[in-house]
Amino acid sequence: MAARPDLVCVGAFAGAHGVRGALKLRSFTEEPEAIAHYGPLYDESGERRFEIRLEGRSGKLLLARVAGIADRNAAEALKGLRLHVPREVLPPPEADEFYVVDLIGLAAELPDGGAFGTVIAVHDFGAGELLEIRTEAGRSEMIPFTAAAVPAVDRAAGRIVIDPPPGLVGGPVEKGIEKGAEDAAEEENEDEEGDET
Known part of the structure; x- marks a missing residue:
């Protein structure tokens, strides 16, 4: 699925928390808890929709419940999935700010x-x-x-x-490529010199 240009990434699922389907959530919003105030969240294509309810924190991560996710396996399957909202639900940035x-x-x-x-x-x-x-x-x-x-x-x-x-x-990377090319050239020269004897 192609990414929708009208969606803005606001967070990502960071893995399961416990055995009853709770998830760790990394928020990219200025105030982390604001991620729950923008309505449903979507994957980058806009096809999958997630209703979340925050339940606390685990270090720098938020803890959340997601409608329809009831066990650890289902929660773990969402790990790494980036969460988006339609741009129109976000407040417009100030003149010197941007998303x-x-x-x-x-x-x-x-x-x-x-x-x-x-x-x-x-x-x-x-x-x-x-x-x-x-x-x-x-x-x-x-x-x-x-x-x-x-x-x-x-x-x-x-x-x-x-x-x-x-x-x-x-x-x-470039130095490694150059070094590899130099080594290959030296080996080729040595082979040619060996063929002449």
């Missing part, structure tokens, strides 16, 4: 103004948001969405400025 989903499609530039790529996705695996950027060279790079790594977001101009830490972008 993270609004970053998708923006150009990514380096501090010197050089083109780097385009934001194609935003991920949150629990340790903070990551921007997935398709580079001008066609690679995918993950950039932490922090003030240091992304010092400027200019939605009106359709761009962000990225300043990733040294070695984060392209370094190890």
Whole structure:
């Protein structure tokens, strides 16, 4: 199923809690409990609908009951599923604010103004948001969405400025490929030299 562009991701199921179908829920809203105030939640296609009721917290995660989920197996099957709401139920952002989903499609530039790529996705695996950027060279790079790594977001101009830490972008992969190519070339030269004797 294709993702619906009118849906905004507000959280994700993080796994089962106990044996009676309760779920751990990671909320991406500014006030975590607000996730329960927007009405039903949906998967990214909008096909599956979830009615949730919050029951407390477990560390940084919320605990929730979901209509129709009555045992641990059913709850565990939802682990990792991202939860969305229609954009129109969310309050409009202030002039200097934005929803993270609004970053998708923006150009990514380096501090010197050089083109780097385009934001194609935003991920949150629990340790903070990551921007997935398709580079001008066609690679995918993950950039932490922090003030240091992304010092400027200019939605009106359709761009962000990225300043990733040294070695984060392209370094190890490109060096590994170059090193592998150099090793292969050396082996080929050694084989050719061996054939001449």
